[in-house]
Amino acid sequence: MDTLIPAEPTAAAPVRGLWRRPDFRLLIGGRLVSQVGDQLQFLALPLVVVALTGSATQAGLVLGAQTITYLVFGLVAGALADRWNRKATMIWCDLGRGLLTATIPIAAAADALTLPQLYAVAILNGLLGTLFGAANSSALPNIVGPAELPGALGAVGALANLVRIGGASVAGAAYALGRMVPFGVNAVSFLVSAVALRSIRSGFQQANPTASASPRQLLADIRDGLGWLWRRRVIRTLALLDAGDSLRFGAGYLLIVMLAQRLHANPAQVGLVFTGAGVGAFAGSLLAGRLARRFPLGKLSIAMLWIEALAFPFYALVPTWWLLLAVAFAESVVTPVYTVALDSYRLRVTPDDLRGRVTSAVDTLTTGAGAVGTMAAGASIALIGAPALTYALAGWLALLALAATLSRTVRAAR
Template sequence: MTVAPLSRNRDYRLLWFSQAAAEFGHNATTIAFPLLVLAVTGSTAASGLVLGTIAAAQLVAGLPAGALADRWNRKRILLSCEAAQVLAVGSLVAALATGAATVPHMVAVAAVLGVCTALFEPAEDATLAALVPADQLATAVAANGARTSLGQLAGTAAGGFLFAAARMLPFVVDAVAHLLALITLAFVRVPPRERRPAPLRHLGPEILAGLRWAWQHRTIRVTTIYAAVLNLFFSAFYLVVIVLAQRRGTPAGEIGVMAAMLGAGGVVGALAAPYLQRLLSPYVSITAVFWILAVLTPLTVVVHGGYLTGAVFAGMALLAPTANTTIVTQQLLSTPDELRGRLSGVLALLTGVAGAAGPVLGGVLAAAVPATTAVLLCTAGITAVAVSATASRVLREFPRTPVPVSG
């Protein structure tokens, strides 16, 4: 039987477009939230509290969210998360319109956004494998990567302009975007699956089962550890480079372009990922990301100006989507459906912890040594990981075409 191309997969298209809208709104809010807190309170500590709440809620909810995605109806999780975000952001819009916005209210909204993100991601990841045939899954993963990069690029850029026009405008756009996503998702047909209802007290053992699966599966364990460590050093490097640019007197507008170029490189890389995945072996595509970062990160010491540094950033992002497509496709196909949500929750938690710890490490380095030295220390960490990944037998034997599990 001939399988229709992904472009004609109605349910996947609906899922993709719904989340393209949602991610645009989410990123507009992400950039506007700290600006709003500063405008309302004048407190950088309050701004950090709100942003920290989003990250903390996402991390705390990560493991239970994965288990719940395996236990509950996944489409209902997706719809509930979108509805909750419409209500939460809508309440903030109403508070801003009436002049009643407070820090506790904004913290509560931030907590809802973090929990919804934690719940949505494993449910979507697990649903994706049910909507798309196995031989098209890599293309779908790459297209989702392009969607995320586009949302980050466009939403972040738009959020600043919208906030400049009116404080509540980015949040109005976000609420409307999630409402559109909610309506679109309602028309997605998710194949039914057998579920075994269990008491809530069984949630802990179910989470542990997901952790054991991820740890016992050697390829998943090794790739996750390498990804988390790389994320740690790159997140630290990213903050240090921003500090370095500020100390060099780079205009804020150029720094914004510099950050956006990372997303632009990700978009180009995601579009090329399906072709590069067929051209390159998994081992080459994965280890190349480490070595490209190891080679390009020290260039930021000698390259001056936001635009040139942005070009370096774009180069760093080009091959990452290919490696991500290779790894995520293998993980989804090698994991039983009843464990896919928990696997996604475990991976999100580990990479999230590394992503949160990275800026802390970068801040400590930037305060302790000159920024150029801090860049080189981050480069040394990335290079050490690259050497280890290159020598890894597990990565050398990474399967090109994963065999889907049965059951």
């Protein structure tokens, strides 16, 4: 059973650098390996579905199954992360996902791979991944300490964006070696992550885990978490603004593709535009921890929203694809700064025994908004065109920025 080893430095124990903490290195190292494996599988899975069925629609449905699973299971996962032993939960989730992923190359070797199996693996991996994420977010403040949360979240984001930048090339090379290679690598990556988690000495929660709960008790837990979130005006207001921003973000992928095609960009150039966005997000993640510690949350949130609103129209105004890349880079720097500041504040002020529920509620809200934006983008582009949608989304961002500016709650947030 985990016991808490205090991570917050005291006057008698000078602050060590974040990267000098062995437990943080283990946590982020295991996460990095797992994210690389996930990136390989993310590219390979739709290709395997198309090879198996010849249907791009089925490929999209298999990929979308994990998002739908998150939306359905997210609140329950948060409640379980607050009740169960978080460290054991994360280890078992990694082992379960590794086993599920390994069934794909095993079935392929036996010439028994089917579409129902791919759906089952996607959905079950989505369930375990959602539970892992809830436990991971809840445990982080206990491993690094509240004072170093901005730096830790910035580092996590930076590594995720680093994988995003180079992941597609690595994934393509792995798939070229064999269709099942990415799945085998991903299965091993989950094992590496589980071993790294097992080696962490810090406690993952402040109180001993409680007993398993009945469905009625879980519903009561979820209600308590939502009630606590609703009563915290700063978190509630900023979460709603973040969800509004996620609506725009969800529409962004298809919108940028269509705008790049209007500029006669070839597929390689479109890929470079998204690489530029990834580099921008990486740079923003590196800056995020320092900015979150230096500036009040409210002022930082307002500034970031206005920068997004003012930058977004340039997606439709630039005359060449390489200027589109420059806009994507600049606009992508902003999001990690805002996200790290908001997440640091929320994790710091939320009681440890509520972190899973509160984090899952906010993430479910923003993920759902992003999914709505993604689904609405295609119809909106067909109806009014990509440039008009760009200006409409810029107006939406300006409304969010104005609402934040006029909100006394946001302006006073520190």
